[in-house]
Amino acid sequence: MRYDAIVVGAGPAGSTAARTLAREGASVLLLDRARFPRDKPCGGGVTVRAASCQDVDLTPVVERTISGARFSLQLGPAFDRRYDEPLTYMTQRSRLDAHLVEAAVGAGAAFRDGESVRSVEVVANSDGRCGGSGSSLAGAVTVRTDGGSYTARALIGADGANGVVGRATGTRPLSEEAVALEGKVSYPNGVPADWQDFIGLDFGWLAGGYGWVFPKGDHLNVGVGAWKYAAFTLRPKLAEFCYRYGFDAGALENLRGHHLPVRVPGSRIARGPVAVVGDAAGLIDPLTGEGIHMAFMSGRMAACASLRLLAGETDDLSPYQRAVDRRLQPELTVSRKLQELLQFAPPPYMAVMRRSGKFWRLFCHLIRGELTYLDFLRMMGPLRLAVDVFASIARRRRLSRLSAAR
Ligand SMILES: Cc1cc2nc3c(=O)[nH]c(=O)nc-3n(C[C@H](O)[C@H](O)[C@H](O)COP(=O)(O)OP(=O)(O)OC[C@H]3O[C@@H](n4cnc5c(N)ncnc54)[C@H](O)[C@@H]3O)c2cc1C
Numbered sequence: 001m002r003y004d005a006i007v008v009g010a011g012p013a014g015s016t017a018a019r020t021l022a023r024e025g026a027s028v029l030l031l032d033r034a035r036f037p038r039d040k041p042c043g044g045g046v047t048v049r050a051a052s053c054q055d056v057d058l059t060p061v062v063e064r065t066i067s068g069a070r071f072s073l074q075l076g077p078a079f080d081r082r083y084d085e086p087l088t089y090m091t092q093r094s095r096l097d098a099h100l101v102e103a104a105v106g107a108g109a110a111f112r113d114g115e116s117v118r119s120v121e122v123v124a125n126s127d128g129r130c131g132g133s134g135s136s137l138a139g140a141v142t143v144r145t146d147g148g149s150y151t152a153r154a155l156i157g158a159d160g161a162n163g164v165v166g167r168a169t170g171t172r173p174l175s176e177e178a179v180a181l182e183g184k185v186s187y188p189n190g191v192p193a194d195w196q197d198f199i200g201l202d203f204g205w206l207a208g209g210y211g212w213v214f215p216k217g218d219h220l221n222v223g224v225g226a227w228k229y230a231a232f233t234l235r236p237k238l239a240e241f242c243y244r245y246g247f248d249a250g251a252l253e254n255l256r257g258h259h260l261p262v263r264v265p266g267s268r269i270a271r272g273p274v275a276v277v278g279d280a281a282g283l284i285d286p287l288t289g290e291g292i293h294m295a296f297m298s299g300r301m302a303a304c305a306s307l308r309l310l311a312g313e314t315d316d317l318s319p320y321q322r323a324v325d326r327r328l329q330p331e332l333t334v335s336r337k338l339q340e341l342l343q344f345a346p347p348p349y350m351a352v353m354r355r356s357g358k359f360w361r362l363f364c365h366l367i368r369g370e371l372t373y374l375d376f377l378r379m380m381g382p383l384r385l386a387v388d389v390f391a392s393i394a395r396r397r398r399l400s401r402l403s404a405a406r
Pocket residue numbers: 008009010011012013014031032033034040041042043044045046047115116117118158159160161163164179180181182223257258259260277278279280284289290291292293295
């Protein structure tokens with residue numbers, strides 16, 4: 001079968017890409033190896049900034065709207081902060097992803113679930129380039145699944161961390177790997193009142209990450225994340241975290257972990273008629289661990305670049321990589337510095353969060369997308385130089401501690 005574009009992976013990045021393409025009249029095949037609705041290890045927190053760059057109404061799958069956070073440091077006493085507007089929407093990935101696939105299909109995309117991509121072949125044109133304008137483009141990419149073989153003029157890999165598209169086409173970015181482990185505490189009659197409007201965030205005792213409590217309709221999602229080298233600590237840390245909040249760690253349901261890839265800036269995410277998006281491109285926000293926001297953004301950007309390729313305006317999907325490097329990566333780079341600082345010295349961060357209403361409001365503006373990380377840095381004036389210096393000291397110390405531990 002022949003399409004204008006194939007999208008591999010129907011998570012938030014893939015379904016956004018497929019819908020954007022289909023809406024503009026392209027013929028699109030969206031493939032996923034799982035049968036939908038499918039779940040995925042994830043806290044299911046969709047920040048307001050993520051939701052606001054999505055043009056599908058997410059209300060039908062939102063289980064709770066959060067406007068406050070309960071912070072703690074190293075499992076110590078907690079303090080609450082509340083905002084007068086929503087900060088994050090809580091959903092479950094089985095529901096969110098099925099909803100977004102439905103929107104892509106509604107826009108005209110063909111969806112085949114339960115079909116795993118096994119191999120990808122990119123056929124160069126007679127001039128040696130991949131893709132390009134004109135009729136020689138037809139069949140530029142061939143994707144083989146366990147159910148059939150499909151060709152297209154553009155291919156978007158939205159198949160998550162370590163996906164087959166990136167591996168097969170040289171578009172797998174260099175990345176630093178984090179990991180997270182999460183489970184579910186069930187409350188069939190509704191979550192406790194003190195968790196209904198708050199998420200819980202605990203910092204300062206996990207290598208590069210944090211612990212969280214995310215309330216849903218009938219359960220709390222409880223999890224911990226850290227750099228990959230500390231993966232072996234996650235189970236005992238999750239048990240400690242549960243103990244701190246009075247949850248029975250032994251009764252956690254659906255315990256599962258997954259990777260969170262953090263892209264090394266500049267590494268390749270597009271080649272010829274192929275681009276990778278979302279987790280496949282390593283576009284996790286290092287400070288928050290959030291991936292859905294960038295999945296939406298990069299899915300749409302790759303679809304726009306594909307539309308230009310299909311229209312013969314460009315020869316390949318390199319404009320997508322340039323757009324990511326110009327618009328998204330600078331944000332992620334600042335986020336990475338702030339994360340490095342937070343992990344280096346969590347107590348001052350928490351002290352400021354607790355005492356300064358202004359700092360809390362800035363944090364809320366970031367989560368709501370009213371402020372970017374770059375705006376935040378600019379607002380710091382000359383202090384931003386201190387951020388650079390201390391972030392690089394923090395990074396060097398972390399790396400030297402890590403190599404000493406090895
Ligand atoms: C424990 C944990 C908690 C998290 N919590 C949050 C959170 O609260 N908020 C947030 O914003 N982010 C969170 N994240 C990150 C977020 O889950 C990811 O960034 C997000 O899922 C990325 O979306 P995606 O579309 O790129 O990839 P995915 O959602 O991973 O989707 C990839 C899809 O590709 C399919 N696929 C893979 N290989 C193939 C193949 N060979 N053939 C066909 N299909 C294939 C898979 O079945 C899957 O459906 C969390 C991550 C983890 C691990």
